[in-house]
Amino acid sequence: MTDLPARYPGQTQLGLVIDLDLCVGCHACATACKEWNTGGHMAPLPDFNAYGDGAWGVWFNRIHSFEEGEGDGARTVHFPKSCLHCEDAACVTVCPTGASYKRAEDGIVLVNESLCIGCKLCSWACPYGAREFDADEGVMKKCTLCIDRIYNANLAPEERQPACVFVCPTKARFFGDLGDPNSAVSELVAARGGKDLMPELGYRPTNKYLPPRRARPYVDDLAPQPLTALLAEAQSAADVANPLLRWVDRLLSR
Amino acid sequence: MHPALSIVFFTTASGAGFALLFLLGLAAPLGLLPQSGWFGFVALATAFILAAAGLVSSVFHLGRPERAWRAFSQWRSSWLSREGVMSVLTFVPAAIFGIGWVFFGETGGLIGLCGFLAAICAAVTIACTGMIYASLKPIHQWHNRWVVPNYFMLGLMAGFLLLDLMIRFWVVRPVGTPLLALLTVLAAWWSKEAYWRFIDTNSAPSTVASATALGSRGPVRMLEPPHTQDNYLLQEMGFRIARKHKTRLRLIARITAFLLPALLSFVALLTAGGTGLIAAALAVISAALGLVIERWLFFAEAKHTVTLYYGAVAV
Numbered sequence: 001m002t003d004l005p006a007r008y009p010g011q012t013q014l015g016l017v018i019d020l021d022l023c024v025g026c027h028a029c030a031t032a033c034k035e036w037n038t039g040g041h042m043a044p045l046p047d048f049n050a051y052g053d054g055a056w057g058v059w060f061n062r063i064h065s066f067e068e069g070e071g072d073g074a075r076t077v078h079f080p081k082s083c084l085h086c087e088d089a090a091c092v093t094v095c096p097t098g099a100s101y102k103r104a105e106d107g108i109v110l111v112n113e114s115l116c117i118g119c120k121l122c123s124w125a126c127p128y129g130a131r132e133f134d135a136d137e138g139v140m141k142k143c144t145l146c147i148d149r150i151y152n153a154n155l156a157p158e159e160r161q162p163a164c165v166f167v168c169p170t171k172a173r174f175f176g177d178l179g180d181p182n183s184a185v186s187e188l189v190a191a192r193g194g195k196d197l198m199p200e201l202g203y204r205p206t207n208k209y210l211p212p213r214r215a216r217p218y219v220d221d222l223a224p225q226p227l228t229a230l231l232a233e234a235q236s237a238a239d240v241a242n243p244l245l246r247w248v249d250r251l252l253s254r
Numbered sequence: 255m256h257p258a259l260s261i262v263f264f265t266t267a268s269g270a271g272f273a274l275l276f277l278l279g280l281a282a283p284l285g286l287l288p289q290s291g292w293f294g295f296v297a298l299a300t301a302f303i304l305a306a307a308g309l310v311s312s313v314f315h316l317g318r319p320e321r322a323w324r325a326f327s328q329w330r331s332s333w334l335s336r337e338g339v340m341s342v343l344t345f346v347p348a349a350i351f352g353i354g355w356v357f358f359g360e361t362g363g364l365i366g367l368c369g370f371l372a373a374i375c376a377a378v379t380i381a382c383t384g385m386i387y388a389s390l391k392p393i394h395q396w397h398n399r400w401v402v403p404n405y406f407m408l409g410l411m412a413g414f415l416l417l418d419l420m421i422r423f424w425v426v427r428p429v430g431t432p433l434l435a436l437l438t439v440l441a442a443w444w445s446k447e448a449y450w451r452f453i454d455t456n457s458a459p460s461t462v463a464s465a466t467a468l469g470s471r472g473p474v475r476m477l478e479p480p481h482t483q484d485n486y487l488l489q490e491m492g493f494r495i496a497r498k499h500k501t502r503l504r505l506i507a508r509i510t511a512f513l514l515p516a517l518l519s520f521v522a523l524l525t526a527g528g529t530g531l532i533a534a535a536l537a538v539i540s541a542a543l544g545l546v547i548e549r550w551l552f553f554a555e556a557k558h559t560v561t562l563y564y565g566a567v568a569v
Contacts, residue, residue, distance in 0.1 A: 002328045020468075030480075055483050062480035064563050066462075069471030076477055079466055081563065090391065096325035096335035117324055118317020120490065121334055124255070127392035127460065129487045129560030138317025195467035198559065200459045201391050209467045 002095045004088065005104035013107040013179030014145055015085050015206035016165065017188055021213050022172035025065055025078030029164035029173060033061040033082070033143075036163035041148045042111070046136045058132045060143040061164055068212075077212055080173070082164065083130035083143035084197065084205030085109050091122035091131060100140075107179065107206060108147055113139045127201050150175070178206050255393065256493040257553035260315040265383060266412075266545045268308025268341065269405060272376040273413030274301040275348055279373030281417075282355060283366030288424040294355035297420050302348070309341055333389050337382035344375035380409050387552075394458035394569060395556040400449040404442075408511075408545060411435075411442040415515060415541050418522060419534040427526035432534070436519040439541075443512035446548065450504065453555065458569045465562040476565045491558035495551075503551055511544025 037060055038045040047057030061082040068077055085102075089109050092100045099115035100122050102108070111122075111131075116139040123131040123140060131142045146162035149155060159166060165173040176185030185208075188194070194208035278297050281287050287297075313319045326342070328335040347368040354365030361369065384405035387396040418431035462476070463469030495503075518537035522530045557569040 002331045053483075056481075056485050056489075058486070059481075064466075064476070064480050065478040066466055066468060066474055067477045068468045068474050070473065073471050075471065077466070077468055079563075081480075090389075093331040094334065094389070096328050096332045096338060097321070098324070098328050115321070115324060116318065117321040119315065119325070119334065120317075121332075121386070123486075123490060124558070125390055125392065127465075127559040129491070129558075129563060132486045133317065133490070135317075135486075140317075197467055198460050198464050200464060201559075203391075211467060211470065214470075 002092050002098050002100060004092060004102055007087075011107070011179045012105065012177050013085075013087070013206050014150070014176070015107070015178045015185075015208070016082070016145075016162065017174040017176070017178075017185045017194060017208045017210060018080055019172045019174070019192075019210040020077050020079065021210065022170045023063075023078040023080060024170055024172075025063055025076075026169060027063050028167050028169055029080055030059060030061045030063055032163040032167035034059055036146060036149065037144070040146070041144045042113070042141045044134075044136075045141065046134055048135070058134055058141050060130075060132070060141070075212060079209075080164070081128065081130075082207075083109060083145070084128055084203075084207040085143075085145060087204035087206060088202060090125040090203060094121045094125040096121070108145045109142070110144055110147070111140050111142055113137070113141075116140055127198050127203065128205075145175075178208065255553045255556040255558060256490050257550045258315055260311045262546060262549045262553065264308040264312035264315070265405070266308070266542075266549050267311065268305045269380060269383065269409035270412035270416065270542075270545075271301045271304030271306070271308060272341070272344065272379050273406075273409035273411075274416050275305065275344065275413075276373045276376040276380075276410075277413045277417055279348065279351060279369040279371070279376065282351075282361045283369040285361070286430065287361075288421065289359060289361065290424060291356045291359050293420070293424050294352070294361075296423075297417070298348070298352045298356065300416060300420065302345075302352075305341065305344075333382055333385040337379060337386055340375060340379040340382050344372060344379050347371035347375060377406070380406050392460075392559040393556045394456065395453045395552075398449075398452060398456075400445065400452055403445050404449050407438065407442040407445045408548070411438045411515070412538075412541055412545060414438045415519070415534070415538045418519070419531070419538050422522075422531045422534055427530065429523070432519050432523035432530075435537070436516060436523060439512055439516045439519060443508075443516070446507075446512070458557075458559065460559045460562060460569060462562045462567050465559060475567070476563075479564055487560050488564060491560050492564060493554060495554040500551070500555060503547055503554075507544050507548040507551060509544070510540050511548050514540040515544070 034045055045058040049055045064079040066077045066079055068075055085107055089102055092102050097115045097117055099112045101110060118138040120133055131140050134141045150160050161175045165175040174185050177183045178185055189208045192210040194210050196205050313322045316322060325335055325338045329339045351365055351368040351372050354360045381402055384402035388401040391397050414435040418435045421428045421431050463474045466474055468474045515537040518533045522533040559569055
């Protein structure tokens with residue numbers, strides 16, 4: 001059934017936290033995602049015209065780059081985006097066949113490919129563009145939060161996390177239970193003021209984005225100092241704290 | 255949004271078909287239509303063929319058409335599923351009503367009741383079609399109060415124009431249908447203009463800042479897209495129509511869908527026999543063309559929030 005699972009307090013809600021301060025936009029998460037998932041639960045992730053002009057294909061993770069602010073206060077923000085595994089996932093409720101579903105036990109949103117009719121309505125209902133159509137198989141595909149890694153007993157325990165999180169060289173991505181207010185990821189979100197994307201639409205996304213911290217006020221240390229500043233500095237040498245330097249200063253000032 | 259021809263044809267054809275069925279199911283039991291079994295056959299066949307052709311066309315939009323039957327299962331949450339269920343359900347009372355009218359010349363009693371039921375089901379089906387679009391929050395041009403009335407009024411307009419044309423083969427000078435056709439064309443025109451005014455003066459609450467949770471330092475703009483080539487999201491949801499084409503197409507839609515059918519219905523109202531018949535037929539042809547353009551624009555002018563991640567500032 002495409003009804004969303006019943007909610008209860010403390011429900012497990014697995015998801016990602018992405019630190020926009022740390023992401024350097026290297027696309028490693030997107031590549032690792034593609035590599036794992038083209039052989040994983042939703043495999044394959046087809047590419048078309050892969051080696052020529054007009055190449056396109058299915059990716060579950062895409063890295064956008066934005067600029068925020070103007071002039072000295074501006075900064076570049078690299079912005080990885082994948083499925084946010086929303087609490088109120090309209091991609092699930094609009095599905096006419098029951099192919100799209102949200103797991104009650106961990107909140108992961110998945111597609112049952114053998115039920116999907118390829119009507120694409122779920123991709124229209126997703127404000128974030130998390131779903132991509134597989135034109136080869138005629139079905140919709142999406143991020144599985146690496147369901148075949150996080151519960152995979154054949155992997156070493158430290159590898160049981162989504163490929164995008166595991167590969168991130170700057171550790172800008174975190175995986176955990178956002179339904180538990182005491183989990184490491186929930187505490188990180190609380191400490192850094194983690195945000196929802198498009199909260200106004202009411203999808204209640206699970207994944208959170210940590211906004212870039214405010215930069216220190218800009219100080220130009222390398223600019224040539226004006227002569228008046230140097231003179232003022234010489235005159236106030238009497239304030240020098242080090243007694244040895246004070247003595248040298250007095251000696252030289254004679 | 256990408257205007258897929260299968261969907262444009264589906265919404266226009268089944269909209270007209272179900273609206274015609276709505277009118278027949280309502281008017282025939284009340285004795286407002288020619289009682290002839292042949293009239294019933296022609297009118298109901300037209301309604302059934304339009305509705306069914308639209309539904310069949312929608313199946314061609316699917317990636318897996320052979321699994322289309324699965325779409326009847328999720329009526330509890332999905333408007334697309336509800337539309338599928340209601341469209342099939344409508345054919346049950348409509349078939350009984352049709353058999354009674356065409357083969358037994360009966361439009362009263364139980365047959366009439368089935369007619370009313372078919373009318374109600376047909377109206378609900380049209381509303382469900384509209385709700386498929388109106389329920390999608392990421393598309394501001396669809397998620398608004400004008401979409402369902404638009405679908406209903408445009409369907410009704412097509413239904414009345416068709417009914418007036420068909421009646422003219424049996425009645426030399428009908429009065430009610432051309433008048434009602436004229437009035438519904440004007441009402442549909444008004445509702446479409448109201449929709450256009452709404453989308454021209456309104457944009458979604460979502461912006462590039464809310465989509466990225468950025469903006470505390472100042473305006474947010476795209477620096478680099480995630481990929482240099484196209485992808486599914488841009489093909490399906492990034493469809494853009496040039497402003498000058500939009501203006502021109504709206505003008506063509508205004509003329510062909512509303513102005514010409516209104517004028518021709520007026521001519522049909524004042525004339526009888528051959529002239530009236532030709533006017534009514536031209537009104538149907540013009541409206542059919544206009545509705546297809548109008549529906550194409552309904553998709554082409556719709557902007558999805560995903561484009562905010564690809565350089566759009568507002569949607």
